[in-house]
Amino acid sequence: MKTHSIWRNLIRGYGIVNRLTPTYIPLTIVSTFVNAVQPLMVLFLSAQIINELAGARDTGRITLYTVLAVGLAFVFSAVNAVVSRRITTLNNTLWVRFYFFLGSRYMELNYDQVEDMNNNELLADIEAKSNGNGLGVLRLHYSLPELLQPLFELTASIVLIYGMFASSSSYEQTFITSPFATVLLVILILLILPFTYVIKKREERILKTVFEENPKANTYVTFFNEYMQAKNAAKDIRLYKQAHAIEDHYNKSVGAEFWYRIFGLFGRNNALAAAMNAVLGGCVYLFIGLRALYGMYPLGSVVQYIGAVTGVVGALAKLVSVLGNFITNNPYLIRLFDYLDLPDHMRENGGNNRPIPQEELEFEFHNVSFKYPGADHHAIQQLSMKFNVGERLAVVGLNGSGKTTMIKLLCRLYEPAEGVITLNGIDIREYDYSAYMGMFSVVFQDFKLYSFSLGQNVAASEVVDAELAEESLILAGLGEKLKKLPNGLETYLHKDFSDDGVEISGGEAQKAALARALYKNAPFVVLDEPTAALDPIAEFEIYSRFNELVGDKTAIFVSHRLSSCRFCHDIAVFHEGRLIQRGTHDELLTDRGGKYAELWNAQAQYYVA
Ligand SMILES: Nc1ncnc2c1ncn2[C@@H]1O[C@H](COP(=O)(O)OP(=O)(O)OP(=O)(O)O)[C@@H](O)[C@H]1O
Structure with a gap:
């Protein structure tokens, strides 16, 4: 197992996200910027309007703030609508691309690696964790807005808070209006960082234990899900009444208890974080409310500061939480990289890459x-x-x-x-x-034909040399059968992709496999x-x-x-x-x-x- 730093893993992980969904990262930057800044901008303009109403009551400025608030809200919403639609599509297609990405890598593995149980368990684990829990690269993808939005919120909120410390109006000197109270509030706000971090660390520890206690849980899920639907197992399942055995085995190995423990943990942690935020929110209201009472802030600014400080608190909590998620997620990225980096020892062992001799082969x-x-x-x-x-x-x-x-x-x-x-x-x-x-043209005992057209099976390719395919089928003894097929070479084998697909017998399949070997020449x-x-x-x-x-x-x-x-x-x-x-x-x-x-x-x- 490689132990690269979490930052290097994140960079590599986001590189994969970018490869799978190339426009996702820039679109998410736009979308999260708009989502973060829009409410704070409205908050700022509303505060200016209230301050105008409570102060100079300049109609021109009030109109300007109102037009700006409505106009910017319209522009931001329009941008968001367009970008969000595209992001939703990317979110929905990501998992398809991700599983194809894993499958493509599997097809490149050396054959002995495919037969190695450890590699198959590794892949089953990656698939199941990506699927059920959205961990690994999928977690990075879905976490990107969770990372960017609080970053933008934090920046914008800090800009809006600035006036809180630069207030020049005269006010009563008390503890609440003193700088000590500000320092106390900042300390309280910063306490959220270790608190959220501890929660995340605990989550990571428990998750690790749960998975260590059930090391094969994901392999079982993948195996049973595939086996229950496997066409070549359907006869045995029925004749040997394997359904009951599968159900018993499934419940014993990956029963609901396992998932309750995981999702119960997430639920508890979310509740704790929400409680912490509520307490902090109360303190912020109290602090700013009392300061306004002592005449430190005008009415409109109270709205702005409460919104902005709450924004900072919320953004910090979200940031620590998402960084914690990255820590929890890191072992799953490492597992993925272990799989992607399995050595290509068949190519590495020789290294000379000599061309194949053209003379007689011995x-x-x-x-x-x-x-x-x-x-x-x-x-x-x-x-x-x-x-x-x-x-x-x-x-x-x-x-x-x-x-x-x-x-x-x-x-x-x-x-x-x-x-x-x-x-x-x-x-x-x-x-x-x-x-x-x-x-080599090899026909193994356990050859496989796939559910594409007969021609594509023989050519092992999308593009078929029809003449050569026909010749090979005739040589292999399938000439008569070919004549009877409704769409000739274009007839689909099996019904997975075409209602007109044909089921061929074991012997005919063997002849088709032989034709494939002959076609390869x-x-x-x-x-x-x-x-x-x-x-x-x-x-x-x-x-x-x-x-x-x-x-x-x-x-x-x-x-x-x-x-x-x-x-x-x-x-x-x-x-x-x-x-x-x-x-x-x-x-x-x-x-x-x-x-x-x-x-x-x-x-x-x-x-x-
Ligand atoms: N993937 C594998 N993993 C572990 N052992 C294997 C594997 N494949 C074959 N063997 C073992 O290697 C030995 C040789 O198997 P092999 O398939 O080469 O025999 P064979 O002569 O082709 O048999 P058959 O006539 O049944 O096809 C057997 O003992 C078999 O159990």
């Missing part, structure tokens, strides 16, 4: 080992293997034998813990990260169980046209169905994270005691009559 694992964070065993152990350019390699093995992990290491989704992977003899970390990833194709959801005919078609599908690219075909790998001349057998055999189907079968023969025989018995 990948090799050299004694590579890898263990998932928190795991007690290696997912990959001392793996050494080479991929022959332009050839097809099948990777087979039992569940959990490390096949997918090897692919993820190859694509640089993870870094090896030991050993290196090279491309044309150079450590893959030396290459430009994005360009390196661009070399990368030199290295990886298919991880690409036929798992396909019917036997579709599966046969994929195998028989595999060479046509991948062309002259290097291809890896991962499967635990051995029959589906026979068409590959090169088969690698994985077991418990190790490469234990490699050869053609016939070669591997001749090793009768080997794993491949064991797996082959185990699977073959179901096909033998």
